[in-house]
Amino acid sequence: MSQSKFIVRKVAVLGAGVMGAQIAAHLANANVEAILFDLPAKEGPKNGIALKAIEALKKQNPAPLSAKARAEFITPANYDEHLHLLKDCDLVIEAIAERMDWKLGLYEKVAPHLGAQTIFATNTSGLSINKLAEGCPASMRARFCGIHFFNPPRYMHLVEIIPCVTSDAEMLDQLEAFLATTLGKGVIRAKDTPNFVANRIGVYSMLAAIHNAEKFGIRFDVVDDLTGPRLGRPKSATFRTADVVGLDTFAHVVKTMQDTLPDDPWHALFQSPQWLAKLIEAGALGAKSKVGIYKREGKTKLVLDPTAGSYVEANQKGDDAVKELMKIKDPGKRLLKLRESANPEAQFLWACFRDVFHYIAVHLDTVADNARDVDLAIRWGFGWNEGPFETWQAAGWKQVAEWVKADIEAGKTIVATPLPAWVFEREGVHEAAGSYSASKNALVPRSTLDVYQRQLFPAQLVGEAAPVYGETVFENEGLRAWTSGDGVLVLSILSKAHAIGPAVLEGINKSLDIAEARFKGVVIWSPDDVFSVGADLSSMLPAFMAGDWASIENMIEQFQKGSMRLRYSQVPTVAATRGYTFGGGCELAMHCDRVVAHLESYVGLVEVGVGLLPGGGGCKEFALRAAQEARGDVFAALKDRYMAIATANVAKSAEEAREIGFFRDADVIVFNQYELLHVAKQQALALAESGYRAPLKVKGFQVAGRAGAASIKGQLVNMMEGGFISKHDFHIGALIADVITGGDVEAGTLVDEDWILALERKGFMSLLKNEKTQERIAYMLQNNKPLRN
Template identity: 80%
Template sequence: MSQNKFIVRKVAVLGAGVMGAQIAAHLANAGVEPILFDLPAKEGNKNGIVLKAIENLKKQNPAPLSSKSRADYIRPANYDDHLELLKECDLVIEAIAERMDWKLGLYEKVAPHLGADTIFATNTSGLSINKLAEGCPESMRSRFCGIHFFNPPRYMHLVEIIPCATSDSVMLDRLEEFLVTTLGKGVIRAKDTPNFVANRIGVYSMLACIHNAQKFGIRFDVVDDLTGPRLGRPKSATFRTADVVGLDTFAHVVKTMDDTLPNDPWHALFKSPEWLQKLITAGALGAKTKVGIYKKEGKTKLVLDPASGEYVEANKKGDDAVKELLKIKDPAKRFAKLRESSNPEAQFLWACFRDVFHYIAYHLADVAENARDVDFAIRWGFGWSEGPFETWQSAGWKQVAQWVKEDIDAGKTIVNAPLPAWVEQRDGVHQTDGSYNPSRDSVEPRSALAVYKRQLFPARLKGEAEPSYGETVFENDGVRAWTYGGDDVLVVSFKSKAHSIGPAVLEGVNKAIELAEQRFKGLVIWQTEEPFSVGADLSSMLPAFMSGDWGAIDNMVAEFQKTSMRIRYSQIPVVAATQGYVFGGGCEFVLHCDRVVAALESYIGLVEVGVGLLPGGGGCKEFALRAAQEAKGDLFASLKDYYMNIAMAQVAKSAEEGRDLGFLRKADVVVFNQYELLHVAKQQVIALAESGYRPPLKVKGFPVAGRAGAASIRGQLTNMLEGGFISKHDYYIGATIADVMTGGDVEAGTLVDEQWILDLERKAFMTLLKNEKTQERIAYMLQNNKPLRN
């Protein structure tokens, strides 16, 4: 391939089924123009199949589109009329049904229409890439490879690239860089073996779990109670995951393993259990048919009893004694206790771990280039907090290997295949300089591709060197301010739980700004892990609240407002780098920054209404100001949407939706790869500083909607109250927010300054805080972590 800079302008997706349409959606999210192809419709508009698929994207939950308007960028096409469009595409992704003959027939059809350098990738979860390549026209073979997105493509971080024997290495590198930065993916390169890495090991893990559940007589609901978050895995655990994926889809992957892995020692395990086959025959396919392993009758959740074939109430939990064992922090002690226990549930858990360790050790050389790719595949593709090799190594490599060997020798494992020799020769698979590759008997360093230099703190594995978050400049109980990389940018990270904002964080942010003004080009607010911030630390107000020291709380709110304004008017650029929840006070900080660099999956909102309050750290003021600045003759119309954001506690479900709702501005940057956030945020600070940064001039006066605007909002609230849509306390909160955002008891069009609204905001916050109904909401939230509607 030519060595010119590779820019992806357009991508064709062949096949408008579930995966094809959602891949096209995510391309549109990323600002890449997708052309979505399918067969011509037999009746009506020949693009009818694709147009229907695009409409369906707007209705799905979780949303494949970062904003519904992104659907407009997907260009519909069909194979009869539009193949010439392929010449314009830098990348073509084939995503039709998993049939070799259909795929090869399509390749013959499209090959003459591809551009000279067009990359052609097949999105398959299990077909042999080399066999598909052999069936390709020769002109395509060097530009051909496998690409395996995980469902749903917007949210699942993993993409597997599967080279074939003829794949051009430059092409593969280009594709990886595009996937990593533009689409925000975690890429691993898999060997061309059935189901590749993640599905091969992840589905084996589920089959081993099913096998051991039967062996030890553990109910399905108990299995799910034990194998979900308690093991650092998704809430859907094992059997609920099968329901979510679709029992037919799960069975299809199992059948692929059965058909294509006849020499795998575990081959006998690759069968769908009889109870699963019966469910599929009956059309009980899981979540998509509302009945599968689980189902609901009214409000009662039922689970299948495989022995009787009947559903029973899903009300059983794991044994408390076993759950206590899972809380042991030292993994070596935890595994020792599980293995020693005579409790069937403990034996079940040890067996599940042991059988996965056995399998990954035996097959590492077959399926992946190194142990790192296995662990990331399972973490990113199946949502485990730790990969299986990480878990093994952190529990003591040699001791666990010895236990596995003893169980093999005792006939306790699923098969008696021996552990490979390299297992006993090593102390682990992850170390500072890389991860073990048994094929070469060497340690493989991380990829040297330029794109990974943008990841200052990439995803780490246990066993690798702990990340060093730079040099500390200042630290208190709430924050750490630090530098990294010698670029004169100060970074401040919160130390509080869920990065909530209390007095120590406020003090720390102010100190960080002071230091940045003295010595640095600017400041980035970035957290070393999700979320960005859940907002104000309500529990920090409790002592003053319990003693009725309202003055202390009033001072705390005033300090919050001053910190927001300090961010706004500091002498250096302040950039927020957000990911995950950006709620309440965290959102208010973001609103006052010079620039925001937001990961696509930033969920931004002023949610104080949920605890019976209003934004007290400058959020009401900022939205009133933005409404005035954006008004084109009709201030109330501009204000209304901002008001609804606060009154309805609207949360943006993506950074782009955050822009649509007004939480982010046009100049703010959306980043697709969370590991690039800090790099991009620092570059924004440097760019602002180098361009002669000056803080914005203080607003002398801006118009407000006044008492007439507040009255209009109250009228709408009255209708909602009388219709039973809101409670009396909701009405009271809504009216209070309206009074603040419209400027209080003044005429429409009156010019006020920021401090005027801040004073109204703080006074209203204190009034609501003293209200009994609000106090009930706060207590309920602190106790139950969910809002009370009273």
């Protein structure tokens, strides 16, 4: 389905509260000019409320802005003086408090100032979109809909679009395309029912967990130990999630369900427990007030004991026997074992699964268009690895349906409502042809909007046809090279966390041989959310234990050759980064012709953490880039880059990576992770089609020399004497300084890349033989965190 082009140049956000300000921040991240409105301030400048909100964005953690300078693209405004600015906005997002009367009052005020084509969307988590539309001036209704961002908007993939009966169909398609590509979101079209899809089911699942915790006598800290990553859900699990969201916000969503769903069979469950009401009354609202279900006293973490009404030390974990059951790989066997166990914690977990299955089956016809929307909404909005329908289907649809039915009949479920008939007529809800819609009694295929042609491998659901990652051209144990027949060879690293060992380097070299003979370009991309955590230290262990230093030095040299091969290959090379891009992974990306980075790429040369220096060309690359940028003063261009290596500075976004110098101005930032491969391939093909020639080897570039190294070492001495760094930190920092400034030569000396690479190898090997570095490496391999010694 093709839709007409819709360009969003400017967006107004009405309401500078937490959500409004952060939506404006993410628009600015995406190069969209944002105007942030709020009421005129009673004192000081009239834009005071919006100005304060913009300033706060620079300090928040996790950062709503991909770089602090992005705040400049948000213009503060107030309703008294600036409504005329709305006429130039392509989209207006209203994000004020969840009160129907306030919202409708604002619509009356702004309607005369909107452009004829302006889309007007309300960011609400639960108010009826049709009721709001009825209260809208008639001129707005065709271009009105609901839009529901999840908090925090930069990081949460889900956005729900909620059409009203008057919403123009083409407008909705245009908005969806903008949200998907420009803002990088996963879009679900939700029905206009209370709390829409994700909150309706996600909040129900939390209420069911609270109910079952009380029923089986499970402490809150134990619930969180059991319902986090062990269940394929976020670390914040159940109760910590409520603290993070804000207990008042959580209670508000529950109250919406209580007020607007009187006919829901589970209505009695939709109320805040007494302990929650008491916490809110006392101002204990969770993370934002630093006390909620959890709190800290000094270094001690405490958790609420609701029966006693007081806090106890949060030191209890789930039963080991139950955790063993949760490790069972087969989902059907896992659920069976939990269901059959007499252990209250196992019973609690089965009840949580069962009660969610029960709810989604009964409500699928009214809450969502189809089962895919339910699963993706919960995955993207609540951070589950697998949606509830997927879990049910993976565990054996018919068998689980019988278990749920038996529990309903035995009076074990929260309500006695039977499962709908369609449940027993099917083998599951997701098939290759689409996902089941209970309201249509049919399979619904995925959207055919143009924007989804860019997602070569969209989010995969259990039961859908498994993705075919092209035809294998070459494969060894470290890397698979494959093609989809478009002239691009895609390299996917196969090792755990995509660590780079000898097999990966051999695979890169072999793939480049093949590409130079048969393909237009090369892209390094993997289907999961890590680019590479760096060099595979464990692959060096055998040689390390045997003291075979020559063999390790050869590995480092092979790594450097792999980097240089990417730089000087006869076909264009593109790194498609996402998630961790650390150490050797960063070095490989830096040597490609182009990086296409997902916004959430976390990039750094972090070797200092294990007592080493970048040995795969990272020091060389920074020395070279500094020389190319320097206007006469190489040292000035080098200082910040030196610090990035010496402090293992990690960029928290692709834009920060560009600012630090890991990425270049010509590198591309993509907002939707599912579009990353498409854009990377297009970049490789564009370079090839424009008559690509490998860069000529740099004959000589200036280095900062002894004087530059001495200046850095002087600062390191001060840091060591001030107790900021250890003696070993000083030793590593001094060695990095010697390498990156070109060694024992005069300032301004011309050297080539091989010169610095040799210094890198020598420095790396001397550190590897150092006892303190060996302690750091052993500690990292054992504990997965750095040691300061």
